[in-house]
Amino acid sequence: MAVAECLGCDLLSGRRPVPGGIVYQSPWWVVNHVVGPLNVGTLVVVPREHVTAVSDLAEEAAVELGPLLRRTTQVIEALTAPEQTYVCMWSHGKAQRKHLHFVVQPVTTTLMDRHGGLRSEQLQAAMFNSGEHPDPVKVEEFCRQARDLFTG
Numbered sequence: 001m002a003v004a005e006c007l008g009c010d011l012l013s014g015r016r017p018v019p020g021g022i023v024y025q026s027p028w029w030v031v032n033h034v035v036g037p038l039n040v041g042t043l044v045v046v047p048r049e050h051v052t053a054v055s056d057l058a059e060e061a062a063v064e065l066g067p068l069l070r071r072t073t074q075v076i077e078a079l080t081a082p083e084q085t086y087v088c089m090w091s092h093g094k095a096q097r098k099h100l101h102f103v104v105q106p107v108t109t110t111l112m113d114r115h116g117g118l119r120s121e122q123l124q125a126a127m128f129n130s131g132e133h134p135d136p137v138k139v140e141e142f143c144r145q146a147r148d149l150f151t152g
Contacts, residue, residue, distance in 0.1 A: 008099025020143025024150040028061035040134040041080045045102040052097035082106035
């Protein structure tokens with residue numbers, strides 16, 4: 001069920017464009033490039049249903065989650081060769097939980113250096129505060145390559 005004013009639901013329903021398009025989908029999950037000021041190659045793994053907590057996932061979705069996160073990191077690492085790949089669960093809102101999503105982000109020394117050597121959540125916060133969105137052409141190309149790896 002789509003929820004009004006939910007970014008995850010808006011992207012899944014087509015009410016908002018998905019940068020680079022859908023990279024991979026299954027009966028329970030969708031993988032696409034992140035919306036917002038994180039680096040090229042950052043994918044999100046999102047449940048098709050409006051779920052706000054891991055504890056609320058359907059059993060089938062929960063069973064699929066681990067292997068899908070693993071496969072998503074494999075695709076990202078094959079395309080970006082990062083020193084680290086962050087896997088973070090987000091479902092934050094101002095006063096309540098929002099659409100659950102897992103952010104899978106390639107992190108390189110160059111990226112950390114560009115943000116004063118910050119790491120982990122401090123790096124992500126600095127990236128959001130910078131407001132620098134990735135180049136849409138590079139996002140499109142990354143997503144094309146990622147689709148090929150997911151289906152190949």
